[in-house]
Structure formats: structure tokens, C-alpha cells
Amino acid sequence: MAVCIAVVAKENYPLYIRSVPSENELKFHYTVHTSLDVVEEKVSAVGKVLVDQRELYLGLLYPTEDYKVYGYVTNSKVKFVIVVESSNTSLRDNEIRSMFRKLHNSFTDVMCNPFYNPGDLIQSKAFDSVVSSMMVQAC
Amino acid sequence: MADEALFQFLHNELIQYVYKSAEQGEMENGRCITKLENMGFRVGQGLIERFTKDTPRFKDELDVMKFICKDFWTSVFKKQIDNLRTNHQGIYVLQDNKFRLLTQLSAGKQYLEHAPKYLAFTCGLVRGGLSNLGVKSIVTAEVSVMPACKFQVMIQKV
Numbered sequence: 001m002a003v004c005i006a007v008v009a010k011e012n013y014p015l016y017i018r019s020v021p022s023e024n025e026l027k028f029h030y031t032v033h034t035s036l037d038v039v040e041e042k043v044s045a046v047g048k049v050l051v052d053q054r055e056l057y058l059g060l061l062y063p064t065e066d067y068k069v070y071g072y073v074t075n076s077k078v079k080f081v082i083v084v085e086s087s088n089t090s091l092r093d094n095e096i097r098s099m100f101r102k103l104h105n106s107f108t109d110v111m112c113n114p115f116y117n118p119g120d121l122i123q124s125k126a127f128d129s130v131v132s133s134m135m136v137q138a139c
Numbered sequence: 140m141a142d143e144a145l146f147q148f149l150h151n152e153l154i155q156y157v158y159k160s161a162e163q164g165e166m167e168n169g170r171c172i173t174k175l176e177n178m179g180f181r182v183g184q185g186l187i188e189r190f191t192k193d194t195p196r197f198k199d200e201l202d203v204m205k206f207i208c209k210d211f212w213t214s215v216f217k218k219q220i221d222n223l224r225t226n227h228q229g230i231y232v233l234q235d236n237k238f239r240l241l242t243q244l245s246a247g248k249q250y251l252e253h254a255p256k257y258l259a260f261t262c263g264l265v266r267g268g269l270s271n272l273g274v275k276s277i278v279t280a281e282v283s284v285m286p287a288c289k290f291q292v293m294i295q296k297v
Contacts, residue, residue, distance in 0.1 A: 010273065043196075054195035054196040054198070055195060055196070056195070056196060073196075074188070074191070074192075075187075075191035075192075075194065075196060075197060075272060076187065076188055076191070076271045076272055076273070077272075077273050104192060105192070107188075108188050108189050108192055111184065111185050111188040111189075112185040112186075112188065112189060114181075118181075118184050118271070
């Protein structure tokens with residue numbers, strides 16, 4: 001399960017970021033921030049060389065010693081980033097994919113909420129609980 | 140079939156409401172079109188988020204416009220745009236020969252002057268949808284013969 005989940009707006013500012021409570025929360029923010037460059041790279045490569053790679057799910061962005069970072073970009077250029085622990089080998093690509101799917105569905109609901117202004121921080125409880133269900137339960 | 144009528148009725152009432160409250164002096168008349176357009180903008184943003192959820196990433200601007208003409212138009216107006224033209228320099232003209240929100244109005248010249256208020260919401264809808272896909276644009280509409288209308292989309296290059 002994920003240790004950090006983030007939603008980043010079209011203009012690359014965070015809309016939502018949540019990580020497991022730990023002493024180095026800042027590190028996750030840093031990891032997500034760094035991943036945006038990789039996302040940019042992958043998205044701009046679309047339509048040039050790899051025509052068939054037009055899926056919203058971007059796959060593994062980069063592995064670090066302790067974590068693996070996965071990315072997803074919606075058609076509206078909103079980015080989702082999920083960080084999982086490298087030690088967690090039971091997690092398959094398909095499961096990550098379905099996590100992004102669930103995240104995207106929930107985000108769409110937030111966007112269609114008339115009380116939500118596009119571009120604001122996400123404070124929806126429904127979204128919160130979807131994220132909670134995907135986070136590491138232990139702590 | 141009922142769901143088609145619902146949107147149309149709601150849309151009609153929306154226009155009535157905006158213009159009625161303008162009459163009562165809550166705001167000046169010229170602002171009505173803008174208000175309707177802004178409502179459409181927000182709705183467009185939400186709709187496009189939902190419609191593009193399962194579609195692959197768009198290749199370019201033309202790809203986006205085709206999506207608007209086909210999928211988006213079909214979902215909202217139950218038909219596709221009849222004709223899409225472009226000068227390949229950021230101007231697109233979307234022609235609908237039987238625009239659904241105008242079909243209930245007389246086909247003659249009688250209500251021609253009222254047509255703009257029935258198009259404002261849709262202009263906003265398109266502009267909102269495009270803006271959420273990262274395409275900034277200006278959308279205007281024109282009517283010459285009643286149920287047919289043309290939307291002109293001008294893409295604003297940064």
C-alpha cells in the first residue's frame with residue numbers, strides 16, 4: 001500500500017498531498033516534487049516517437065533505494081503521484097493501476113462538485129477516505 | 140427519452156431566470172450573456188473531466204477539437220457537429236445544422252434576435268471544456284438561419 005499520495009494541478013502546484021505520519025514528511029514532498037520532471041518528460045514524449053503510448057497511466061517514474069514512485073496524468077493535465085515502499089514487492093502493476101483508477105474516479109467527483117472551485121485545495125471528505133483506503137494501514 | 144427534454148427545460152428556465160432577475164434591476168442587461176457564459180464554463184470544466192476519464196491522451200489540438208465535435212457533442216446534444224473547419228492557425232468553425240437548443244424556437248426570423256441568449260451557455264461549455272484540457276480559447280456563436288448555427292473557436296496562443 002502507498003506511503004504517500006499526491007495530486008498536482010495543471011500548473012504544477014499541489015492540490016492535495018498526504019503521507020503516512022512520520023518524521024520525514026518533508027522528504028515525501030521532495031520526492032513528489034522531483035517526480036514532476038519525470039512526468040513532464042514522459043508526457044512530452046507522447047506523440048513524437050511512441051504513438052501507441054497514450055495511456056493515462058505512466059507507470060513507474062523512478063525507483064529510489066527505499067521507495068518506488070508511480071505517476072498518472074489525466075487529460076486535463078492533473079498529475080497523480082503514488083509513492084510505495086520498495087520493500088513492498090507484493091504490489092503488482094495492475095494493482096497500482098487500479099489505485100490510480102480509483103483516485104481518478106474520486107477526483108472527477110470532486111471536480112463535478114458545484115461547491116468546489118477548480119484549482120483550489122481538495123478538502124473533500126469522500127476523497128480523503130478513498131485516499132485513506134489506499135494508504136499503509138499500519139501506523 | 141425524457142432526459143433529453145430535462146436539459147432543454149432546465150436550460151430554458153436558466154435563461155428566463157437570468158433575464159428576469161436582470162429586469163428586476165439586480166444587474167444590467169449586458170451582463171446576462173456573460174453570466175450564462177460563465178455558468179457554462181464551470182459546467183464544461185466538470186463535464187470534460189468526466190468525459191475524458193477513459194479516453195487515451197490527446198495527440199494535438201485537432202484531436203481535442205474532434206473529441207469536442209464527436210463525443211462531447213453527442214453526450215450533451217445527442218448528435219455530432221455536422222461540419223468542422225479549420226484554417227490550421229488556431230481558428231475552428233463548428234457548424235451544427237440543427238442545434239438542439241434552438242429547435243424549439245420558430246425557424247423564421249421572428250426570434251432571431253433572441254438566439255444569442257440560447258447560445259451563450261453552450262459557448263461557455265465549449266470554452267470551459269477546452270480550458271480544462273489546456274487549450275485557452277475564445278468562443279463565439281452566430282446564427283443566420285434558425286436551427287443552424289456556427290461556433291467559432293479562436294485558440295489563444297501563449
